[in-house]
Amino acid sequence: MRIVIDGYNLLKALPxxxxxxxxxxxxxxxxxLDQLGRYRWLRGHHITVVFDGWCGGQPVQRHARSHGVQxxxxxxGEQADAVIRRLAPQVAHQGVVVTSDRAVVSExxxxxxxxxxxxxxxxxxxxxxxxxxxxxxxxxxxxVKPKGKGAARRPSRAERQRERKLRNL
Numbered sequence: 001m002r003i004v005i006d007g008y009n010l011l012k013a014l015p016x017x018x019x020x021x022x023x024x025x026x027x028x029x030x031x032x033l034d035q036l037g038r039y040r041w042l043r044g045h046h047i048t049v050v051f052d053g054w055c056g057g058q059p060v061q062r063h064a065r066s067h068g069v070q071x072x073x074x075x076x077g078e079q080a081d082a083v084i085r086r087l088a089p090q091v092a093h094q095g096v097v098v099t100s101d102r103a104v105v106s107e108x109x110x111x112x113x114x115x116x117x118x119x120x121x122x123x124x125x126x127x128x129x130x131x132x133x134x135x136x137x138x139x140x141x142x143x144v145k146p147k148g149k150g151a152a153r154r155p156s157r158a159e160r161q162r163e164r165k166l167r168n169l
Contacts, residue, residue, distance in 0.1 A: 001043075001168055002095030004087050006080055006118065007032065007051040007071075009100045013118035014126075030066070037067025039125055042132055045169075046095075048072060048087065050080040088113045096169055114165050124169060 011017045011032050021028035033049065040047045053062065053073040061083070062073040074083045081104050088097055092112035098121040099105060105115040155163070 001165075002046045002091045003048070003169070004084055004091055004095065004097045005036070005047065005049045005121070006084055006097075006099040006101065006104070007049045008080065009118040010049075010098060010122060013100065013122040033066045033069055033071065035125060035129060036069045038132065039128055040068050042128055043169075046070075050074065050083045050087070052080045053078070084108070096165065114162055116166060116169070121169070 007029070011021060011028060014032065014035075017028045017032050020031055029051070036047050036049060039045075047068075048070040050072045051074070053075060061075045061078070064071040064073070072083055074080050081099075081101055084097060084099060084104055085107055088108045088111045091097065095113065097104070097108045097113050097115045098118055099108070099115060100118045105117075108115045
């Protein structure tokens with residue numbers, strides 16, 4: 001699976017990264033990339049993180065690799081959202097875009113890709129890394145849903161496909 005992440009959206013969704021960003025923005029980015037590298041190792045996904053470079057970045061888009069994660073810094077004058085919009089068709093049927101920007105989410109979904117909020121992905125990331133540290137599989141740490149009585153409703157095909165894709169995340 002391929003995951004494209006809006007870097008600063010996710011950074012601000014994770015409490016430890018947000019706290020670190022106040023003191024050391026570069027350290028917060030590196031901490032995020034370290035966590036994503038461990039997640040990549042655990043899950044085997046191809047992860048691309050896009051950071052804004054539009055205010056003080058380079059005149060051209062820059063690519064790097066850190067902790068096994070592909071990192072893209074948008075060029076000066078371009079926001080990460082534009083880069084994510086360009087990458088969305090490439091992950092349309094084989095991946096997920098992580099962003100909290102509603103406009104990007106709707107455009108990504110129009111291109112056929114799935115989108116998940118940064119907060120929801122942050123919870124999955126934290127649960128997976130905690131399970132790794134505890135030596136457990138993160139399936140056993142999932143939410144337990146009570147079995148209740150009520151009218152059964154089969155989800156639509158689109159909902160089932162979305163759930164299948166996100167389950168592999």
